[in-house]
Amino acid sequence: MLVSAAVCPSPPLLVPAVAAGAAPELEGARAACADALGVLAAARPDRLIVVGPVGEDGTREYSRGAVGSFRGFGVDTSVVLGSQPEGTERLPVSLAVGAWLLERVRWTSAPVSGLGVGERLDAExxxxxxxxxxxxxxxxxxxxxxxxxxCRTVKAPGYLDERAAGFDTAAARALAAADVAALKVLDAELAYVLKAAGRAPWQVLAGAAEDAGLGGELFYEDAPYGVGYLVAAWS
Incomplete structure (x- = not known):
């Protein structure tokens, strides 16, 4: 059964070494992520699963000990999902950022594994x-x-789309209220057009939380660099 969830953005810029001189601009987001992870620890789970978007279709599980790297962003920094490196399994970027967040708070509350979710995977x-x-x-x-x-501004990765702010507002409201039904009906095709990679993982959360009776709290909502970043916790 699901006892708690934390929702965090997944840009590599959360990692200060990647952000370099721009690192202070996301310090508020990092602090909010740490607060959300504190909610997870307080729930005393038996297991933690890091769920994140991947480019491929379908889903893929990642074992404890899988390794992620930010070398593709010019930084010689590696992370491990939950323990010492084991085998040759490589984490996608979104799960590597999740592993970095866990390392940052020195997570030891429960064993960790990962689940990659295809960005175009349908809601059902x-x-x-x-x-x-x-x-x-x-x-x-x-x-x-x-x-x-x-797509929140003309300088955003996807340029400006007038629908973007409304999409993000709807997602923020759903996450703040732990509104499972609202997350389920987020438009997958629109999300893909708007490059909203969180849509599929959020809908995984919706499925897991159907009968959990959790409440939600939104810790952070902003759109630096024209990208919507949301941090929330359900418990």
Whole structure:
């Protein structure tokens, strides 16, 4: 069963070494992520699953000990999902950022694994994946990685789209209220057009939280660089 969830953005810029001189601009987001992870720890889960978007279709599980790297962003920094490196499994960027957040708060509250979710995976399959996560007797927590739209300004990665602010507002309201139904009906096609990579992971959360009776709190909402970043916790 799901006992808690934290929702965090997944830009590599959260990692100060990647952001370099721009690192102070996201310090508020980093602090909010740490607060959300504190909510997870307080729930005393048996297991933590980091859920994040990946470019491929479908879903893919990542084991504890999988390694992520930010070398593609010019930084010789590596992270490990939950323990010492094991094997040769490589984390996608979104899960690597999640692993970095966990390392930053020195997470030791529960064993960690990962789940990559295809950005174009339809809502029904996302919800089904969440239900499967919550179906067992274990007390499970989720760290849900993913950004809102990337079309909030003309300088945003996806340029300006007038629909972007409304999409992000709807997502923020749903996350703040732990509104499972509202997350389920987020438009997958519109999210893809707006480059909102968090849509699929958020809908996995919706499936996992269907019968959990959790309440929500929004810790951070902003659009630096024209990209919607949201931090929330459900408990």
């Amino acid at each position: 399959r996302c919800v089904r994946a969440g239900r499967e996560i919550a179906a067992g007797p274990e007390r499970v927590a989720l760290l849900v990685m993913g950004d809102g739209s990337a």
